[in-house]
Amino acid sequence: MCLKTFTLFLLGYISLTVTTATAQQLSTSDSIDIFIKHKMQQRHIPALQIAVVHAGKIIKSTTYGTANLEYQIKATDESIFSINSITKAFTGIAIMQLAEEHKLKITDPLANYLDSLPGAWKNITLQQVLTHTSGLPDLLDAEEQVLGHGDEQEAMQKVKMLPIEAQPGEKFSYNQTGYVLLGQIITKLSGMHFTRFIEERQFKVAGMKLTRFGDSYDVIPNYAGAYTMTRQVGDRFVVNSTPGVSYIQFPVFFRTAAGILSTATDMANWIIALKSGKLLKQQSSIAALWTPAVLNNGKIGGFNLLTNGYALGWPTVTRDEHPAVGPVGGRRSALFVYLKDDLSIVILTNLLGGNPEQFIDEIAGYYIPDMHEVSGFGLPANLKKLRAELLKKGFDQAIPVVSHLKKNDPAFQLTEKELNGWGYQLIAQKNMPAALAIFKLNVSLYPQSANVYDSLAETLEETDQIPEALVNYKKSLALNPQNKHGAMRIKTLTEKQAN
Template sequence: MRFEYLKNGRGSSKVEFMSKSIDEMIYEFMEKEGIPGLSLAIVQAPYIPRVVGYGVTDLESKRLVSSKTIWPIGHISQGFTVVAIMQLLEKGMLNLEDPISKYLKNISKKWKDITIFQLLQHSSGIEDYMKVNSFDLQKCYSVNQLLDSINKDNLKFEPGTDVEISATNFLLLTEIIETITHENYEDFVKENQIEYLGLKNTFFTSNLKELKQDDLVLGNGLHELFKSDKDYINPSETTKGYKEENGEYILRPNPMEKNAAGKGFSDIWASTENISFWDIALAGSILIKKSENRDLVYKPSKLKNKKIVPGMAGWCFFKHKGLMDIKGSIPGYSTFLSRFTDKSELVCVTLIANKEGIDLTELARKIAGAFDKNLSKIKNPEKFYTYESSFNFQDTIERIEKEIKNLNIPIFAKFDHSLNAKEVDLNLRETTVIVFGSPKSGTSLMQEDQTIAIELPLKFLIFEDEDGSIFIEFKFLESLMEDYYITDYKKIKNMNNLLKRITRKAASIYNTID
């Protein structure tokens, strides 16, 4: 057969998952989630074989998303800060176990023994200025104003004993970088990462004014300048972000220039192609020279009580060998970057959408599966929501139970099928079902169709696959509307979203989507 050799390469040349092309999967996802625009970049090292834009950059001018569209990359920005710290480590200018008081004066006495490593790990216990009631991302803040907005004398937990993501940690890291280098944090990153790698479509918020963007008003909504100025041929253009409330799209103003809010944490704009280029450099020794230093920040870390943390510097790690991802939601946008770093895989997926509150994880896994079927781990995406946990089996169960109880939802039963198998001299990988639900919500569904009682209460399946990866799975509730006489779509949708939120919070140590 002609081109038969293509089937033996790395991944399918047809780039489809379960008979659906990447384009089909993305358009279906965008329609379901109501996303105006989205950008995708795929790395199959050392190549970037696919960079594609879908939809529009904004609902007003309806500019098309392109390969050079510029997005705020949200929490992926932490990666640039981490690289800067590790570069200073390799120059012998700091030690990760240095107390931050060595570099930062006039700080709280409670902070003086917190280490640089604990800031990177988000195990400092320092309050997140973004979660203070008075914080407004659209206001312009100085570093001192942000630090003054939090309670410096009240740590959330003893440093090094727990993990909770905090933008304040990375703000302090940028201050340490500036103290050591005697130069602006942004300048240091531009010199040693952005300009060093030749990333023409990567900017700090304060540099966005450097972009030459066509004013479509001058052309009555049409591009005109590309006809006379080469810089406007396939131009780099910024996007606008949105949130959805009651079916209406609300524009979320982009962060102001020269604003310390988000500094070192969510302050970079880039194209997905540039993120992929940076990511390839990150995988090798181009940005961080020594493998042992890369391992410090790109592998699970330990707390001082010896507990293993499946995360570091915003990255989450999984049992799947070499898999790590970083994701989150900021006002107007949702971002995702996953890296399959094992030598047998070397696939990375970057996705950015201009709507907040969207978890792109499942879509990214299916896209990765289009390049290598072993990467998806999703067997029935039409019927079930399948989400990999970064925790071990028992911790995952405990975290799910905690999230359910926090919502005052009763847990009715827990079935340990692997234990039951042992009692009859059979072997079964870890498989547990948690049965829970709200009698009020369940009864209202049974009032519409009593036979739906066979589907209730709700269930979470937690299982270990043949490779040791831990997954949380539940049945999409939309299917109940197909099988029963249920008409209240809003109720079903809200219940489904609640199950997703419980899953995400239980599965990730750095959840910033909900």
């Protein structure tokens, strides 16, 4: 792992001539601007747009950076960004619009609407397709290219020959095939191509004047482009130090899965239209749209610990505090609707790998103060319990405190991954003593893990405790001889000591 750095920011200076309410609003906005510019620099994001919605209104809409690196063209509020898989959220709304018109039911099997399906596909429901629990084979190949060379008939012919990947409802498995089938159903039931149906029933209704379908092949006025920090070399990806151009095509038949380009303001207006009943008339439709699928084992499944569930085209952030629905696209764009807070945040970037979903909660924290990581937001329940005790007794007491908590509650458990993640959060917050204590705790709980020794060694090195760092790098390497990072640091630090 690499150490992550973070800068704590002071609130911007506010003129004494403005009202208190305006000063507070401007101060929040200034702080967000500083935070975002730091994140852009840290992650090499060329351009970023943000829009914040509260109480049915856009309260912040700002654009930063460079839309085109080749010609150094500044990004503006009219710069257009690809939203990639956030497109699936539009498809979910389109299906629910047809459901409100009684043209389909999401519990219906695919065979009710499509002919010539393989036998194993016929009883898969629209809901299972929308939530990626269908078990269908994927339309993308190992290189993440759409099958069929851009031809829908050829693509479907090829994917229908592939075996089913899992029984319906068995697991969450992100899948593009189902969304192509949904496009076919929308086209059939609406009487118009699905792209036009989405344009007419969502873009126009929400006043999304700059939003359109397209990809890298199209000439798009004010397009912010697509950049990436990775380059494929053989069968592996190499991370570069500066962004390079990324070229992505989405065949028209694939554009229920990805292919919409928009602005943060347009996306904010889309959220306002959805929540105000302009896109879906019934609140029960929105509730269904945002309810994560329950698997056959009674659990929910999603991408990761953050977007841990998936509803009808909408990933969900299912948690007790400040739950959200959070469509993400291409590791470059994110949109979080905070379900209990009347707050929505849209972030669009032109860097694949910018991953704004990883810091969108922190931006929400400027409007909802208890959402800041430094306050413990986002930590699993047992880590919060541990944090509360350590704040009272001191982080240097982590090992005995955990022993006491386990004695009082046999169900109290801390995973290696959770502790390691918290340790790096503490580093980002410049709390090195606390981070060291947590990494030492992790070593005591998981002494056979090479990774925990590596993380502890890294932090010891950062705090100039070189002999102790070397001891732990060597322990990590003994447990995992393939730890190239540990081997490199041992060599570098040994040479440094010799000189």
